Amino acid sequence: MNSSLPQHYREILKELGEDPEREGLLDTPKRAAKAMQYLCHGYEQTLEAIVNGALFASDNDEMVIVKDIELYSLCEHHLLPFIGKAHVAYIPTGKVLGLSKIARIVDMFARRLQIQENLTRQIAEAVRDVTGAAGVAVVIEAKHMCMMMRGVEKQNSVMNTSVMLGAFRDSSTTRQEFLQLIGRSN
Numbered sequence: 467m468n469s470s471l472p473q474h475y476r477e478i479l480k481e482l483g484e485d486p487e488r489e490g491l492l493d494t495p496k497r498a499a500k501a502m503q504y505l506c507h508g509y510e511q512t513l514e515a516i517v518n519g520a521l522f523a524s525d526n527d528e529m530v531i532v533k534d535i536e537l538y539s540l541c542e543h544h545l546l547p548f549i550g551k552a553h554v555a556y557i558p559t560g561k562v563l564g565l566s567k568i569a570r571i572v573d574m575f576a577r578r579l580q581i582q583e584n585l586t587r588q589i590a591e592a593v594r595d596v597t598g599a600a601g602v603a604v605v606i607e608a609k610h611m612c613m614m615m616r617g618v619e620k621q622n623s624v625m626n627t628s629v630m631l632g633a634f635r636d637s638s639t640t641r642q643e644f645l646q647l648i649g650r651s652n
């Protein structure tokens with residue numbers, strides 16, 4: 467690590483009233499800096515590198531759905547985690563994406579400072595751009611530590627966001643099918 471991030475964490479510890487020289491904290495600035503860089507490693511990734519040619523010709527035009535993708539991100543307002551699940555679906559038009567790539571696209575955008583609404587949209591647009599899909603749907607359900615650990619302290623509130631593009635936006639049947647498959651319809 468060639469950054470001054472550890473030095474800044476040391477200053478933060480002091481500002482919080484801690485003694486950065488005490489034994490338990492000696493390596494904390496270094497560790498915290500490393501952890502934060504890991505949590506933000508999505509900035510170093512690109513869609514192109516992640517997809518890396520894993521697009522396959524297919525005449526399948528049925529909905530492809532990947533449910534329950536674990537999601538860990540940091541809210542850009544408080545730098546606190548929000549964690550949850552993403553559900554992604556798309557309707558291919560000649561090209562399908564390697565399955566693990568969907569999860570990696572989710573991760574690339576989640577490992578940046580985010581608000582959940584933008585994260586949801588960025589994932590949907592990336593999947594559309596890469597596959598040329600006739601439609602893309604993304605639903606994210608997440609718990610935000612900035613709500614649970616501070617402020618209103620609403621322990622059980624889950625925030626839901628969704629973005630529907632193309633066929634998922636135009637056809638309520640398609641949208642309902644997706645919502646049913648992820649267990650969110652009534």
Ligand SMILES: [Zn+2]
Nearest residue numbers: 541543544612
């Ligand atoms: Zn927040």
